[in-house]
Ligand SMILES: CC(=O)N[C@H]1[C@@H](OP(=O)(O)OP(=O)(O)OC[C@H]2O[C@@H](n3ccc(=O)[nH]c3=O)[C@H](O)[C@@H]2O)O[C@H](CO)[C@@H](O)[C@@H]1O[C@H](C)C(=O)N[C@@H](C)C(=O)N[C@H](CCC(=O)O)C(=O)O
């Protein structure tokens with residue numbers, strides 16, 4: 129492909145060489161460079177890609193995209209841009225033939241509810257006959273192909289590569305999670321979303337390599353409303369005004385607020401032991417009753433968001449109702465049957481906001497005791513530990529403190545931080561560092577009518593310790609514990 133075609137939607141300065149240069153591949157990792165590659169120098173969190181210039185030239189790169197001019201032989205073209213990550217999005221879109229233009233694109237941002245909502249949307253649209261691609265925290269789904277995810281929102285090159293594959297696989301639409309880091313690092317530039325969704329925002333992801341403060345986090349997330357045609361926003365969020373402040377799209381809202389365009393009314397808890405659900409009535413832009421087998425107020429928000437999106441795809445009420453009734457998401461309030469006496473679930477709540485809404489919601493089902501087992505990830509915002517400790521101490525009858533992914537930190541130090549949070553409350557707790565032993569404790573001490581939540585690891589099937597991922601799937605741990613009990 130000619131370089132000029134790759135640069136057609138981009139502002140740049142050609143410092144040396146020619147845009148008539150033929151390019152074989154577009155690469156942002158020096159280890160993947162081939163003869164005639166275009167190499168994009170990205171300043172990362174760990175290294176600066178400009179460092180690899182001489183290495184990639186040696187390997188045959190003929191074009192360099194840079195943020196600062198570099199020394200290169202005459203036969204190498206040097207393209208100077210303001211931001212190489214931003215440039216990469218446009219170059220990748222061109223390289224893959226602008227696949228987003230052949231898909232209906234749905235991007236969902238917000239602190240919580242993104243993963244759950246993407247699966248609900250996929251399920252509703254597929255029920256109505258659409259072929260839907262998905263990109264998110266758990267995986268990317270492209271037709272029959274399932275690719276485990278490294279990032280919730282991958283680099284722009286990967287986003288465009290997946291879009292291309294989706295078009296080739298016959299997908300009509302794509303629903304994807306758009307993280308604040310994804311927006312900040314321009315992973316979703318280079319195309320315009322047909323629908324941009326904002327679920328909610330609470331302080332999170334503030335720390336080194338993430339956001340410097342809440343204002344920055346909010347402004348990054350709000351960028352989505354400048355990158356979409358129709359914005360669909362939670363009217364009940366306390367930051368609603370700020371979120372929509374600079375929007376450039378058409379706007380619709382949903383929520384319980386009487387001012388919302390699509391509203392939820394008459395919410396009721398449903399179900400009993402082992403199956404907890406919720407029902408409500410959709411009003412405003414649509415009018416019909418909904419029942420889902422996932423508990424809690426936030427399930428109303430997630431499903432209402434999904435309805436607000438799918439409304440644009442002319443899906444019938446029957447299809448929406450049927451798909452939502454069957455909706456299940458791995459590791460998001462996933463019920464695991466271990467006893468007739470009490471309810472146990474695996475959930476991905478790993479920050480204060482998620483844990484608070486989860487435990488508050490579960491309290492409304494009046495359990496005998498609410499037992500919350502969790503740890504916190506190492507090398508992540510430290511505030512999560514104090515806050516989650518405080519939330520669990522306040523809302524659970526018993527907290528079982530254990531390990532999540534310690535990464536490069538000492539698990540005991542993380543546990544001690546959680547205890548500092550719990551100490552602000554009068555909540556009872558036990559600490560058992562080994563996660564399997566902790567789960568066994570929770571199961572063996574389960575009392576009739578209890579709800580036991582294993583929080584934080586959700587869909588994950590590993591535990592990350594010192595840079596290595598060891599197999600660890602809570603479903604497997606539970607099966608092993610039950611098997612060992614039988615012996
Ligand atoms: C802080 C951050 O965003 N890091 C992401 C980034 O890695 P990095 O900045 O450390 O990259 P780097 O290692 O410094 O390398 C810089 C550049 O040099 C290149 N390089 C590097 C080495 C080499 O030998 N040659 C070479 O060319 C790299 O390919 C890269 O282009 O680029 C990587 C590859 O694209 C990402 O996987 C990685 O995400 C890491 C895993 C991460 O934890 N990111 C978090 C903060 C994140 O993005 N999270 C959000 C939200 C999660 C959620 O709440 O759901 C997400 O969307 O995932």
Ligand SMILES: Nc1ncnc2c1ncn2[C@@H]1O[C@H](COP(=O)(O)OP(=O)(O)OP(=O)(O)O)[C@@H](O)[C@H]1O
Nearest residue numbers: 239240241242243244265426460476477482485486
């Ligand atoms: N709308 C919501 N509001 C508050 N909490 C929620 C909401 N939806 C889900 N949760 C809680 O947050 C957890 C994570 O939900 P989900 O994976 O859907 O969110 P996410 O936005 O994709 O999060 P992440 O950024 O971690 O990928 C769930 O397991 C549940 O406990």
Ligand SMILES: N[C@H](CCC[C@H](N)C(=O)O)C(=O)O
Nearest residue numbers: 478504505508532533584585
């Ligand atoms: N996307 C989140 C996932 C956290 C999951 C939890 N199990 C942990 O390891 O802290 C993060 O990287 O902060």
Ligand SMILES: [Mg+2]
Nearest residue numbers: 242243265305
């Ligand atoms: Mg997610």
